[in-house]
Amino acid sequence: MSLLQVSNLIKTYSDGTEALRGATFSVDRGEFVAIMGPSGSGKSTLLHIIGLLDKQTSGEYLFEEKKIADFKEEELAMFRNKKMGFVFQMFNLLPKATVLENVKLPLLYSHLPESKWEDLAKEAVASVGLSHRINNLTWELSGGEKQKVAIARALINKPEIIFADEPTGNLDSKSGQAVMDIFQKLNKEKGHTIILITHETYTAEHAKRVLSIKDGVIESDKPITNRRLASSFFK
């Protein structure tokens, strides 16, 4: 049973741009998939659609065997909250809030009792190795630390899947490696499904499988044979 499955996904914007022209693939639980392509290839559009942030023009998208097209706005929000985590290139943190408050943000929209929030947030922060920065305001942090906070935020509701949109794009190579290391560990040790968007082959090679996308269609779908391990970078 696939976690998500898209078939013949088409997205045409109102200005006539055809961002997706029939993308088809599926992702199973526990996979670590890189979607790679040059800018304008449609990879971000694809991520937005499978991340329930946008809707396709046509084609079918099944998440956990459910037809997403039938969902109401509240249900989509609930799915994003409970089953999905997002990591963006620009971090998208609230600068005037502390690390802990940023990590808690998804909990505000969950239905978990407030008494559990503090522990969950601390646990998530610990899993990205930022426990010592817990009460810092996020604008005081380095880029790498900011992205770790974003990852902790994505993890807080123990999602089925994490979507990472160019997560290393704004980081120096060392911080980028640290972030990739976290993703690999999350995938290996905790079994999180991860979909990574990137335009760099080097970054994509940290995944287990790579989908190449060009002009809105999936060009190739290959397992990575010579996988890079971010942890070895630090040795």
Next chain:
Amino acid sequence: MVLKYTFKTATRALITHKVRSFLTILGIVIGIAAIILVSSVGESANNVIVGELGGLGAETVVIRPGKEPKGPTDIAETLFSDSLKERELEALKKKGNVPDIADISPEILVPGSVSYAGETYKPVILGFSADFMTDTLGLVVSEGASFGEAEIRARSKVAVIGRKVAVELFGNNNPIGEQIQIKNNKFRVVGLFEKRGQVVFFDVDELVLVPYSTAQTYLSGNDYYTQIIARAVSPEKVDGVVYDIKRTLRDLHKIDDPEKDDFYVQTQQGLVEQVESIIGVFTLFLSLVVAVSLVVGGVGIMNIMLVSVTERTKEIGLRKAVGATSKDIMLQFLTEAVILTFAGGLIGVIIGVSLSFMVSVLAKLIAGFALSFVFPIVPALVGIFVSVLVGVVFGIYPAREASKKSPIEALRYE
């Protein structure tokens, strides 16, 4: 979303822009402060005037010359009307005409000053019946004696004076028996009123009371009255007395059409209603001004909230991405607008109450006017409610705009 966090988020957003938030709510602050001030001072003034009129007694009926004033020019007209003279007084005194009158006296207001041994003072000089003063208005002659019917008939040059007049002219000396000068006539001071302050239309302490007959003969130089004051035997008889007075005077003046009356009759009840209606109109007008200022304030709130929504587009996108529904976003921005206006209302109430208190203190200090300060609890609650309402009304559009943003466009926004 847990309400506590909605509040926390909203408060943080507002505190981040302290100056902007403050300037935004200034319109609301001023509007609400004005509501409180207007209603509180209006209420106090109303209480004072109605209280004063209460001193007139429910049985009292005032007959004035001229047409009933409907505007400022009509009042000027009454001052020069001469329709009430001795003939009218005698007619009204007849039991056959107005059976339920207990007492009646004409009143003559004389402009001018009094002097004694080089000291001059400008009091309220009133030609009246002293008995009526003491019986109906409850004034007390504490030293010396009053004058009675005998002095009125004899047109005696005697006067009963108020405390302030006595102090101004005589200092600490006893004024009883001394001669004071009013318009080239010597009047002997026979009595001194007890210190009392404001009663109905005049300050007792500034009063110089002389027999009305004497006032006509020596002071006013004409034979008409400023007004005639009558007292009905009981409050229940007032309406009947008013009816009888009107009928008697119309007969006497041969008037068929009430529109052409050359006199008018006022009762305490009528005066209270008149005062209340004047204050009511005044309050209504000011309320309209306040309403306009609140609308302007509300538009200011809306403007700033729209700016805030645009500024925080990215934040909205993020919140939606991590699971916020449109409703959550809407509630968040609406809460922000309401917190703003609520704070504005609260500050406005504090300022308004402080100003009302200051007005009451100043009124006492400067004008000697006992404007009692009552904490305006109802206007304060109304003020808070109205400010919250302004927040909801003017916050809803920006909040909707925020909630309608698609997460993708919001996240892309730079």
